[in-house]
Amino acid sequence: MTRHPVTRRQLLKEVYRFGGALAAGMFLSACNRPERVFEQVLGPFFPDPGDPVTPIRELGNPSAPYPLSNDWDLTQIKGHDRSAQGQVVLLSGHVLDPAGQAVPHASLMLWQAAATGRYNHQGDSVAHSFRDPRGKVIERTLDPHFQYWGHCVTDDQGRYQFKTVLPGYYPADLGSGWFRPPHLHFIVQAAKFPELVTQTYFRGEALADTDFYQQLNASDYILRDPALSHEEQERLIIEYAPGQTPGVLQGAFDFIVRRHQG
Numbered sequence: 001m002t003r004h005p006v007t008r009r010q011l012l013k014e015v016y017r018f019g020g021a022l023a024a025g026m027f028l029s030a031c032n033r034p035e036r037v038f039e040q041v042l043g044p045f046f047p048d049p050g051d052p053v054t055p056i057r058e059l060g061n062p063s064a065p066y067p068l069s070n071d072w073d074l075t076q077i078k079g080h081d082r083s084a085q086g087q088v089v090l091l092s093g094h095v096l097d098p099a100g101q102a103v104p105h106a107s108l109m110l111w112q113a114a115a116t117g118r119y120n121h122q123g124d125s126v127a128h129s130f131r132d133p134r135g136k137v138i139e140r141t142l143d144p145h146f147q148y149w150g151h152c153v154t155d156d157q158g159r160y161q162f163k164t165v166l167p168g169y170y171p172a173d174l175g176s177g178w179f180r181p182p183h184l185h186f187i188v189q190a191a192k193f194p195e196l197v198t199q200t201y202f203r204g205e206a207l208a209d210t211d212f213y214q215q216l217n218a219s220d221y222i223l224r225d226p227a228l229s230h231e232e233q234e235r236l237i238i239e240y241a242p243g244q245t246p247g248v249l250q251g252a253f254d255f256i257v258r259r260h261q262g
């Protein structure tokens with residue numbers, strides 16, 4: 001019996017996207033400014049059409065794809081009297097082109113695990129309870145008040161903002177002791193630019209468990225993509241710190257879309 005929490009189909013999906021990320025990494029050159037946001041794999045829990053997901057969505061239109069059906073605030077589902085569990089974080093920044101110019105009307109999709117480390121996808125079906133490297137037992141329960149997917153469009157200055165919660169870490173392979181650190185998944189789509197798929201990570205003294213997260217960041221096979229330099233990998237780890245709203249940690253990050261090849 002396998003202890004891998006993902007199915008073979010999901011792994012193939014991940015490997016397929018990982019290959020794309022490696023190819024993109026090889027194409028990159030140092031001549032582009034500003035610094036690029038490097039690609040990271042799509043991961044197994046972004047829903048393809050027909051994939052079974054728990055039906056949490058804000059819009060009543062069932063034909064809208066799940067990732068597009070929700071708004072920028074993942075902590076509050078419209079009509080719910082309770083909000084999501086977990087540390088609230090606010091992430092904002094810009095979508096920029098390789099010359100550093102703002103990209104207005106770009107579409108950003110964010111999806112992630114809940115504070116427990118559980119995705120809203122029936123493919124996330126293994127290791128719903130696990131013992132972490134410190135011996136702590138984690139129950140990966142679904143949060144019915146967490147939105148799981150967010151969507152926003154950049155304004156005329158290329159600005160975006162998401163409000164969400166710090167996702168939990170979770171086991172990618174209990175057999176080898178690989179735990180995915182807290183991370184956010186993004187797809188950025190803008191006219192005239194190739195789609196950008198990436199992941200961002202967490203650091204900051206205000207995070208309750210930041211030392212442990214940095215251990216997980218240091219050994220995560222996806223963040224530590226050998227196609228990326230150490231500096232490029234580190235750029236994907238966003239610093240979160242207290243901001244204007246008590247109890248909310250803020251981070252800033254710019255997504256840099258790349259040029260079409262050829």
Ligand SMILES: [Fe+2]
Nearest residue numbers: 043180183185
């Ligand atoms: Fe993930």
